[in-house]
Amino acid sequence: MKFKVWLGVVAGVLPAALVAIVLFLAVYSWPAIHFNGPGFVVRDVWNLGNLYANPVTVHGVQIQPGASYGILFLIVGTLLSTLIALLLAVPVGVGAAIFLAEAVPDHLRMWISFFVELLMAIPSVVFGLWGYVVVIPFLSRHLFPFLALTIGRVIPFFAGPTGSGYGLLTAGVVLALMIVPIIAATLRDALVNQPASMREAALALGATRFEAMWRVTLPGARKTLIGATFLALGRALGETMAVLMVSGNALNYLPRNVYDPISTMAAFIVSQLDSALQDPTGLAVRSLAEIALVLSIISIIVNAAARLILVVWGNVQRSMAV
Amino acid sequence: MAIAIQQAPAPLPRRIRLSRRIVSTAGWAVAGTCLLVLSVMMVWILEVVFVRGARALNLSLFTTITQGTGGGLLNAIEGTFVLSAGALLLSVPLGVASGIYISEYRFSRWASVIRFLADVLVGVPSIVVGYFGYVALVEWGGWNFSVAAGSISLAIICLPYICRTTELALRQVSNDLRDAAYSLGATDRRVILGVCLPAALPAILTGVLLALAVSVGETAPLLYTAGWSNYMWDGHLTHSPIGYLTYAIWTFINEPFASANALAYAAAFLVTAFVLVINIMARFVLDRRARR
Structure with missing residues (x-):
């Protein structure tokens, strides 16, 4: 005892x-x-x-x-970059999970899953390096002008000027890649573990394999998907180094279009501590601590929600993303 | 019957409407594209890190210290290992002990509280842990940028990983073993330390290795706790900053000098290779055990 x-x-x-x-x-x-x-x-x-x-x-x-x-510009930057990341990552994650769970032969599934999920192990500063060195030039030279001319005609938020490549959309894209494997891995696990009888019943009723997956197996795993999305949300909100290196680190600036520089709460703490230390009263450093406090409370709430959804509601004992 | 269907899906009857077939085929195509995009991105990242990193590698990286925007990475390599070793030294005993508690006394209320909070702590952004380290250890504790502050911050990050992997490792141990030990009159302590822990040891070590990979790859918790130093570690736990590889990646890629960029690529190569090798090793160990 x-x-x-x-x-x-x-x-x-x-x-x-x-x-x-x-x-x-x-x-x-x-x-x-x-x-x-x-x-x-x-x-x-x-x-x-x-x-x-x-x-x-x-x-x-x-x-x-x-x-x-005041940190309105940080809150806006954090929420918008996270939103873009989720909008990109959830569909791609679901697609990859579906394909891995159903279309890939068993003996290959393990290897391909492992390869894709290794993305989770890559340090965020390496994502930042990759974003800084190759993604920013690629996006700003090729994709952004194209987006501005096509989607930008319809949605003003996508219209130019397309800027330097450091900005909201770049941060969203890099963040998306960091969180996709969380969604894909957790969902694939749930899909593979869905009871086979439901799927077989759907097939017996004449559904195609895709219909059985889309209408029967996937809805059965929706709680896991929601929980995994919350996990991914928590990761994206608090991601520091990669965002720091590609977001442009805007100060007191609200983005006017999707290419504008932003900063997030997490990245701002790193980028501003040096200058905050110049304040002899120490209030700037304490205000940065207030940002960290706000961020920690948000992430605690988001992660607690994710675990409650996954464990209590969705009955998942453990997701791949620890 | 179930097996037969899984191995050879029933051929689609001819009468399935064309529109449904098109939607299904398109659905698979989109899903496959998603997976393809992910794989291509992974290959792209690896290509950037390993091809450019390999070009930047040379022997002097491992024998000389950083000088301004050039030189080697010996100080950073040493620092990364000192900081990670410190983090593991702190987090392994604590993490394994709490993992044992939440596995072996899993029905107690305290265990479920800890399990839940471990999951929440995993999700706390690493920069928050780093800033806490700065406020509590560097400022309030007066340690300045130091190995101790950096290692403690890293340990907070590793702790929940080790706790959770230890729990899962122990849960794999068959209850028959525990029953047999208890029936021989062993106490809790003997059963856990003498029977369960040895049985779960490989899986626990795998978890520790993965935590090591995490700590080697972290940057944000160290920026304002460990600082940076161009010199080798002087052996002091407090009041002396220390270099580490991830800082070199972040700082030297922003410099306008080719020599600095080369250092960043080389550091990225080393960190990524180390992290990937550990993950691949861990996967093989786990996989071999799972098949047994």
């Missing part, structure tokens, strides 16, 4: 780490939370103030004159 208690205490390090992260960020960013107020998430300006002036005290917090912190 003592052994169990001892193990239980050691295992408590996991919850402790999670609590410590949220608590430390909350305590550290408290002066910033107090100063920024709820307007933090709707203001569209990140301004350290006049760094050469003497600090002034506002609402009991020392700030540089003119300092104002």
Whole structure:
């Protein structure tokens, strides 16, 4: 019995780490939370103030004159890039999972799945390198002008100017590739494990194999698909290095079209810490901690939802994406 | 009957409407294209990393330290291993212990809480962990950029992976083994440490290897905890920054100098090759065990 208690205490390090992260960020960013107020998430300006002036005290917090912190442009950038990533990744992931589960022979399936799912193992900074070196030139020279001339005629958000290649759509494309394997792997597992009898019944009724998959097997795995999409959402929201390298790191700028530079909450923390450290009052660094706090709470909610959907509702004990 | 259908799908009757056949064929074509796109992207990434990386590789990378925007990567290679080793040193005992707890006492409420929070912790963005490390260890703890701060941040990332893979490894151990041990009068401790753990050891080690791959590939948690150094590690746990390979990828690819870009490609080659080799090895170990 003592052994169990001892193990239980050691295992408590996991919850402790999670609590410590949220608590430390909350305590550290408290002066910033107090100063920024709820307007933090709707203001569209990140301004350290006049760094050469003497600090002034506002609402009991020392700030540089003119300092104002708002992250609307980051929230917009994060949500839009994640949305684009999901819009690209969910159909491709579903298609790949369907094909792997049904059209690929058993002995090949394992190898092809493994090869495609190795994408999950590639470090995000390598995705960033790939995006920076080859995807940006490719998209900005070939795909973006084409998109602007075709879709751009119909949907103004896709119209030019197509910019440098660093921007919202590029970030969305790179993010999409990072999250597709999560969706494909989890869904393929669920599809293969669907009861064969339903599929056979559909075939016996004269459905084609595709109809049996699309109308019977796939709907049976919809809870897994929703859960996996939440997992992918959580990953895309918090992705840092790849976005940092391809998004253009916009500051105080809302994208006017899909090619415009953006920044996300995660990438902004990395790109701004150096300049935030120039603020002698430390409020800029604390405001960055507030961003990290917001991001951690969002990701905790999204991931908790994903696990509840997968484990409780969808009865999946473990997805491929850990 | 079921087997017969799976092996040879019933031939479609001729009378299926043409429109349905077209939709079905088009459906498979679209699905196949999705898979093809994914595979092509994977090949493209590997091509960029390995072809350009191989061109940048040479012996002096492994023998000299970084000098400005050139030189070698010895300091970064050493740093990556020091940081990852530190992370594993911290996260393996804790992770394996908590994995044992949530597997062997899986019906207790505390176990389900930990299992759930481990899954949530996996999803916390690595930059959040990194910024926590900066705030708590570098600033508040006063350690400055250091091996200790970097390793602890990485350990937080590895911990839930190791915990969950240990749990799954132990769940593969047959209950007959546990029953047999208990019937001989063994205590919980003997059963777990003497019977279950040895049986699950290969799978647990696989999980540890995968956690090592994750820690070698991470960048964001280290940027503001480990810092960067052009020199070899001086052996101090705190107050001295250390280099690592992923930082070299991120920084040196942005430099306008060919020598710096070559360092970035070489670092990307090393990191990706290491991560992929570990994943492939882990897959073969797991696969061999699964077939047995």
